[in-house]
Amino acid sequence: MSLVKNLIPESQYSTKCPYSMQPKGICIHNTANDATAINERNYMARADNLNEVSFHIVIDDKEAIQCIPFNRNAWHAGDGGNGQGNRNYIAVEICYSKSGGDRFIKAEQRAAKEVATLLKQYGWIINNVKKHQDFSNKYCPHRTLDMGWKRFLNMIQSELNALNETSTQTPPANSVGGIKVGSKVRVIGANYATGEVVPGWVKNNTYTVQQVNGNKCLLGDIVSWVYAKDLQVVSVGNTAPSTPKPSKRYLNLKSHMQRWAIYNEKGPYTTPYKIGDLKPAMFGGLSYEILGNPATDVYIIQTKDYGKVAIWAPRDNDSSITNNPIY
Ligand SMILES: [Zn+2]
Structure with missing residues (x-):
């Protein structure tokens, strides 16, 4: 939706997100303090912060910041080094839960939107949204739970419904920026749509476009949505292979x-x-x-x-x- 990417320095990865990850869902937290999203991010990014505590996204009433790539784990669920939550879930922290009030309400609403966007992006459903408490016995996200977990899930679901409605109202595009289903493309941009850094081996290969949706393309083999602007067409799909023009003699x-x-x-x-x-x-x-x-x-x-x-x-x-x- 409007996720701002502001990743922690890679020098922090060995502490904050040492393992690669294929996310299975989203885990919701409350920060239990009154810090802003950017302050939470900056605290985690500090070189002298060596706590094995981390999160992927932090959200306040003003912004949602992605701090860790979604293809790396974070330490947030309290379920140990090999825990489901710690190793497979995207951690979302909602700010201002200590004092609550209007800015917390707004942060939660923003979180519902961002979570719905991720669900849509990954093709997930509401069951892919978990709470910290599901993985360990901590009463977190404390204020969201106090106010009603089912209520929060309903907020996410209605955001998701709205997203799905808008995408069915506009006829599914079968082409964006000259890229069609079947086009062979190379990834030239800096980032996946989901925010990951593109590894060198991805850039070195060509991929066939499986689906086109809005301004994004689903690539085969690596099964990832990538912005069309980050792709370079190698050959256009859906056309009969052109017979080579006989060369002149x-x-x-x-x-x-x-x-x-x-x-x-x-x-x-x-x-x-x-x-x-x-x-x-x-x-x-x-x-x-x-x-x-x-x-x-x-x-x-x-x-x-x-x-x-x-x-x-x-x-x-x-x-x-x-x-x-x-x-
Ligand atoms: Zn938590």
């Missing part, structure tokens, strides 16, 4: 030839019927595109003086046939 009359007889296009191609002479020597050699080949060693060419004519050029040292004109 040229007849080159070498420069030692003073005269070269030409004939009517339709023949006969024998000396008594010649209609004129070309003078290769005068021009330092002459090259003509071959337009036809009506008989063995007979070629149709376009001349300036005689129009379209036939010429007899046996394969010997007086002429050559090449892909590019020599003269």
